[in-house]
Amino acid sequence: MSSQEKNLATGTKAEQAKIDGEFVPGVSAARNWITADGSSGFKAEPGRYHLYVGHFCPYCHRCVLTLSLKGLFHVISIDVCSFRRYDERGFEFAPEIPGCTEDTVNGKKFIGDIYGMVGINQRTIPVLWDKKTGTIVSNESSEIIRMLNCEFNEWAKESIDLYPPSLQKEIEEFNEWIYAEINIGVYKAGFAKSQEAYDSAVTVLFNALDRLEEVLAKRRFLCGNQLTEADIRLFPTLFRFDHAYYICFKCNKRMIRDYEHLSGYVRDVYQQMGVANASNMEHCTQGYFSNFGNKIIPIGPDFDFNEPTQRSEMK
Ligand SMILES: N[C@@H](CCC(=O)N[C@@H](CS)C(=O)NCC(=O)O)C(=O)O
Known part of the structure; x- marks a missing residue:
């Protein structure tokens, strides 16, 4: 280890x-x-x-x-x-x-x-x-x-509530499996110390991505048309996936951009006000590749997070 x-x-x-x-x-x-x-x-x-x-x-x-x-x-x-x-x-x-x-x-x-x-x-x-x-x-x-x-709503400039009472149960359900199978799933694949552990991690991970693809085919965000804490916990993993995890953690069965709805979702979340300025792809690729392997930072892939999507029409 x-x-x-x-x-x-x-x-x-x-x-x-x-x-x-x-x-x-x-x-x-x-x-x-x-x-x-x-x-x-x-x-x-x-x-x-x-x-x-x-x-x-x-x-x-x-x-x-x-x-x-x-x-x-x-x-x-x-x-x-x-x-x-x-x-x-x-x-x-x-x-x-x-x-x-x-x-x-x-x-x-x-x-x-x-x-x-x-x-x-x-x-x-x-x-x-x-x-x-x-x-x-x-x-x-x-x-x-x-x-x-x-706890800081008294000073918050935006009124968004990422954990509204009516959605809390659903948010917790998403958090639970998305954490275990996707957020940590990529690390389980990348840090596996046996073929068996790697095989198990990537199988769980890509099954979970398939499940998400189905959810996001019907809903704009995880809990409907409103961004919630569940999205805030999912997005960082999807944002890094094609650029870092795909190569450096051997999560290379498919890229996020190969999924119609996941790729639309990742763009849609990125285009929400306040997301792009809080997301730094250069630090992500430097962070992963300069701490692993030969430290060389790969060129790609080309993925335009700003490409328009039709998702705002979804419920
Ligand atoms: N449970 C922690 C996990 C945070 C975590 O694992 N952070 C990594 C960076 S992505 C880290 O700081 N690792 C320490 C190291 O690599 O020395 C949390 O969610 O806040």
Whole structure:
């Protein structure tokens, strides 16, 4: 197991591999909640919280998308680390790389140093930092996006609700299988350590994509004609699929652009206000290819995310 996989697989109560050589994701260690009323000890306040992200990372992509769609960039500050990664200290802050920043809050050079400040032995991004108490609130993207959607509405410039009560059950159902079979499915294929584990992962992954293709043949977004948290969790994986996972994680049975509805969907979501400016393909390809294999970044494929679709006519 490489140190990157070890890090991803480190954590409390991580699941056991069911197949020999299967990749098992880690469990995020910091799991506090910010609440609007402050009852959790972390009150939603403008200027108090800070997000450390990397644009190549699909879990960070969820968070930046949520900030952008909700209009919260003026409430929560962001630093962007580079895709340069070192085994012991994690991703590096390299402000000389276009689109990257330094650590403007703690002045650290690596993500691992931020975890070191609070005694947590993990190095993953995203990290939601509390400037007031000097601690990590959360390093679990699924929970960070929920907080950003639900607890900061007082300051949100956009009225969009990504987790409306009437759709919560359906959102949770999509989240569950999309996470297990698609979001983590690509990593299970890419980090498989046996042919059996790889075969199983890609079979599950492409069956799930077929299932999604059927859903999206009938609906504009996963839960109907309204963008929800389920889309915010799916889109980052589909966005990277043809450019990165197809080659570098050997997910090469089909490309997203080979699916009529998935390719239309990925374009449609990309064209929603606030999505393109929160999506950085250059950092994605640099992130995946500069950390794997011979580090050479491939040229393609050509895929125009801005090509018009007819999906706005769907229900
Ligand atoms: N459960 C975490 C997983 C985040 C995660 O795995 N991030 C990767 C980047 S995509 C990471 O930081 N890996 C650490 C490393 O490679 O050292 C979440 O969803 O927030």
